[in-house]
Amino acid sequence: MHGNETMASERYDVVVVGAGIAGSLAGLFCARSGFRTLIVERQLFPRHKVCGCCINGRALAILNDAGLAGCLQELMPTTTSSLAIRYAGKKLDIAMPQNIAVSRKSLDQCLLNEARKAGCDVVEQATATVVPSDASGISPADDFRTIFLKHRSQNPAATDVEASTSENRETKVCARVVLVCDGLGHPSLHLFPEFSSPPKRGSRIGLGAVIPRCDGDSWIPQGAVLMAISPQGYAGVVEIEDRQLNIAAAIDPSHLQQSRSACSSLISIFEAAGLPIPTHLGEAAVKGTIPLTRTASRVSGHRIFLLGDSTGYIEPFTGEGMAWAVSAARTVMPLVKTAINETWSQSLELSWETAFRTIVSGEQKVCRLLSAALRKPWLLTPVLTACRVFPSLTQHLVGRINRVPRALESV
Ligand SMILES: Cc1cc2nc3c(=O)[nH]c(=O)nc-3n(C[C@H](O)[C@H](O)[C@H](O)COP(=O)(O)OP(=O)(O)OC[C@H]3O[C@@H](n4cnc5c(N)ncnc54)[C@H](O)[C@@H]3O)c2cc1C
Numbered sequence: 001m002h003g004n005e006t007m008a009s010e011r012y013d014v015v016v017v018g019a020g021i022a023g024s025l026a027g028l029f030c031a032r033s034g035f036r037t038l039i040v041e042r043q044l045f046p047r048h049k050v051c052g053c054c055i056n057g058r059a060l061a062i063l064n065d066a067g068l069a070g071c072l073q074e075l076m077p078t079t080t081s082s083l084a085i086r087y088a089g090k091k092l093d094i095a096m097p098q099n100i101a102v103s104r105k106s107l108d109q110c111l112l113n114e115a116r117k118a119g120c121d122v123v124e125q126a127t128a129t130v131v132p133s134d135a136s137g138i139s140p141a142d143d144f145r146t147i148f149l150k151h152r153s154q155n156p157a158a159t160d161v162e163a164s165t166s167e168n169r170e171t172k173v174c175a176r177v178v179l180v181c182d183g184l185g186h187p188s189l190h191l192f193p194e195f196s197s198p199p200k201r202g203s204r205i206g207l208g209a210v211i212p213r214c215d216g217d218s219w220i221p222q223g224a225v226l227m228a229i230s231p232q233g234y235a236g237v238v239e240i241e242d243r244q245l246n247i248a249a250a251i252d253p254s255h256l257q258q259s260r261s262a263c264s265s266l267i268s269i270f271e272a273a274g275l276p277i278p279t280h281l282g283e284a285a286v287k288g289t290i291p292l293t294r295t296a297s298r299v300s301g302h303r304i305f306l307l308g309d310s311t312g313y314i315e316p317f318t319g320e321g322m323a324w325a326v327s328a329a330r331t332v333m334p335l336v337k338t339a340i341n342e343t344w345s346q347s348l349e350l351s352w353e354t355a356f357r358t359i360v361s362g363e364q365k366v367c368r369l370l371s372a373a374l375r376k377p378w379l380l381t382p383v384l385t386a387c388r389v390f391p392s393l394t395q396h397l398v399g400r401i402n403r404v405p406r407a408l409e410s411v
Helices: 021-032 057-065 069-074 104-117 160-166 253-258 262-272 320-331 333-341 346-375 377-389 391-402
Strands: 010-017 037-040 078-087 090-101 121-123 126-130 145-151 169-180 205-212 224-230 233-240 244-251 287-291 304-306
Touching: 010 021, 010 126, 010 145, 010 333, 021 037, 021 104, 021 169, 021 320, 021 333, 037 104, 037 169, 057 069, 057 090, 057 320, 069 104, 078 233, 078 377, 090 224, 090 233, 090 377, 104 121, 126 169, 169 333, 205 253, 205 262, 224 262, 233 262, 244 253, 244 262, 253 262, 320 333, 320 346, 333 346
Parallel strands: 010 037, 010 169, 037 121, 078 224, 169 304
Antiparallel strands: 078 090, 126 145, 145 169, 205 244, 205 287, 224 233, 233 244
16 A cells, blocks of 8 residues: 555545546545545556557646646656658648647656645555445445455565565445546446446557657657558657657557567558658567447446546547546536535436536547548548648647637636
């Protein structure tokens, strides 16, 4: 356990499962609202997470509004203002609203630190499982939700014997509201078949790596997101803090199976796009994800709200994933307040289903369109030509995804 020690079956107002961008921001808002809040995270931070690392204008506006502009700047993010698309030796450069890029390792650690400072208890290296009411046997089913925590070794310096004794230690906590922010496939809800989010057939998977940028990589434009497209997938490259390159890709699983390794799968995307290979890509530690495209059948349940990727995802394009996650963290707060200060009612579940669909629906249409175009090589050339001939159409699509929320009422 990290930070404040948590007793078994301790009661919280809010338990947040997952310390990604959705979880840490939601935890921060809850603690600022005076709620006793626990964030449970499966991994030990800081950790690498497969992501393109581009924070769009919409996400940035919400993070700034939460008073986080200063700590974001301390991470020394880079800024980007264009998208450089490369496909079969062809080029298309699209101007974008100014975004920032920073590693998820630094960003997520920074947000978790801010949540701690605001008063959240944090448990790292613990896998949470939300328990169906009738299986909890701990509290009146209607008032609290029970969450089992399976702890892994707490001390990286522990001896083998110490590590194995602390492995699999289980505790339980309960909460008046559980915010499920555990990412793709929402593993903490595996005991709830009604929340299933199976991957769409033919869904692509994510691959990602961070490598140093060196002199031989001068062909990678600065101040731009480079997107290398091949029929089997696409890879985005952006410079992040400390002269590093973040590479994030969405590829067909069959392409990965046919390649010698995840690295060679990434390399072949650059080759197919007619680009050189980033110098250090060959020796990169590449991480992967489960299939990306999925939609949770519901995003709320009794004393449960789902936020961020746990609600589903399409494919990565221009920074919409983190924007949806932070929009959800902000928008859910009035419902959390009602649940804790007043009482739980089924109308809160319905309210979240409606509010959530409003946050994501417009942008998801654009992303589905782009996703379809990127999968069909015969469609890609006319789409890229249309983007070149009608730059205002391109700007409209980019603007839709980067839209800054009209009302940024504070939470
Ligand atoms: C290839 C790729 C590129 C992308 N590029 C971009 C981009 O450039 N810009 C952008 O905005 N978005 C991008 N995204 C999307 C973005 O990464 C996600 O939308 C965003 O990370 C969602 O945040 P989250 O907090 O919901 O989930 P996550 O960031 O996935 O965090 C979930 C956390 O929950 C933890 N967890 C999981 N299970 C449990 C459990 N049972 N108990 C406790 N903890 C648990 C995990 O360890 C993790 O830390 C990209 C995604 C991919 C795959």
